[in-house]
Amino acid sequence: MTKLIYDRRRFLGTAAMTGVALASPAYLRRASASGGEVNIWTYNDFVPAAFKDQFEAETGIKVNVRLVDDQGKQFNLLAAEAPNPTVDIMTVAGHRFLQFIDSELLAPLDTDRLANWGNINPTFSESDWATINGNKWGAPILSGMEVLSYNTELVSPEEVTSWDALFSEKFKGQTAYIIQDMMSIIMLKMGYDGNMVAYMDDPEKAAAIVEEAKQFLIEHKPLVRKYYDSGAEIQQMFVNQDIALGHSWNGPAAALINDGFPLAMTIPEEGSYGFVYTYNIANNAPNVDNAYTFINAILASPEIGAAMTRASGFISTYKDASNYLTDLEKKSTAFPDEELARLQFFRAEANKMKYELVDPAVEAIKAA
Structure with a gap:
């Protein structure tokens, strides 16, 4: 193509x-x-x-x-x-x-x-x-919310029903995500509370969950094209066709959709955060x-x-x-009801514990 x-x-x-x-x-x-x-x-x-x-x-x-x-x-x-x-x-x-x-x-x-x-x-x-x-x-x-965005000329809706799409061999080298945000999503994908509120009284379990998510991302690091920081970065990667799909915020994705770029968004079956x-x-x-x-x-x-x-x-x-x-x-700012039902908002109660664990994990993933 x-x-x-x-x-x-x-x-x-x-x-x-x-x-x-x-x-x-x-x-x-x-x-x-x-x-x-x-x-x-x-x-x-x-x-x-x-x-x-x-x-x-x-x-x-x-x-x-x-x-x-x-x-x-x-x-x-x-x-x-x-x-x-x-x-x-x-x-x-x-x-x-x-x-x-x-x-x-x-x-x-x-x-x-x-x-x-x-x-x-x-x-x-x-x-x-x-x-x-x-x-x-x-x-x-x-x-806004964390979504899975994809180029509709390269990826079908059936291929992005799960966050697993970001870690599939089919799209090796064609994906991107923000590591810190992805940590919460991976914890949710694994069945844990990505807000970590459920583990406020059990810091050892919290640490073990973050370690598990960290190891998952390190294991799958060879599949990702780029870890990025800003909405403008992922927009440019989509525009240049450097990537076919990626984790993004809905805002940068909607801006491309509104300007005619062949992009779509979904909230995968495991859920996400707003x-x-x-x-x-x-x-x-x-x-x-x-x-x-x-x-x-x-x-x-x-x-x-x-x-x-x-x-x-x-x-x-x-x-x-x-x-x-x-x-x-x-x-471009609307989602099907069944997808919105999978959404929960980020919460702050456990943030001190969460980011004391997540921030070093992010650096370890980058360095791996």
Whole structure:
């Protein structure tokens, strides 16, 4: 089969082209043009380009975006800067809250300063994971899940009903995954609790389970083409046809689907995990007032939520955001009920124990 040649910018550049009037002009005109800046660490396409331009023009606040691709790296960088961070807003996944909170890296979120807080679907803003120690710690903006993505011109749906497809000889050298995320999935595949909550009182069993998952991935290392870190990486690998299938987040996969790439996603029969991304304010943020102005502005309307979905591929947490998506965009963020029934959300209760075990295991897999 002739290798397809695609310009990745054609796939990823549409977000800026399709979202012209994203923010609420009435809101922004009421915002004080205080000037200064706001520093944000976030993932690619989480701040729509049109929104950023309008926000800067109407508030006088310069938005400095530093792209991140991994929660652990972001934690380490923030911890290195504490107690005087250079960042104001981070994008932390809800299941990683405790790690940041226990290290005093996040400030409790004052939702009274966010007039647009009510625009978030309460399924996300008022869920159990969103409140810790009586405080909110982040504004939910996008939700996602770990999926098995595949090129529909190279792989059939029948071949990807199980996570085993990633470790089959048929697709040797044509797969990719994020090791840390795959550790949880492999534990789930083996019949264990990938959140490790079930083993909080049995650290020896927890260690044995992580060791078993680690050995599985080391044993199957010759089959994988690449361990990757960011959504942009796996998008490029699919576009270049370096891989035929891979573990991914649904967002980067949906972005390719929406741009016409022959890709599909599934939640395999063993199940998978979901997560929610939030905007959080750093403890001792240097520009805290501007941080609240930014978060309130980006929560201003469902059109902004739809633009974030369109750009990132992740599912918006905003009320009525889907009303501003095309039929294809809606389809790329939907899954059959039987697959959704296999999904559970990442949980944070055992994170300290889990990542103390998983992080060294990940490094051992890379080094093997």
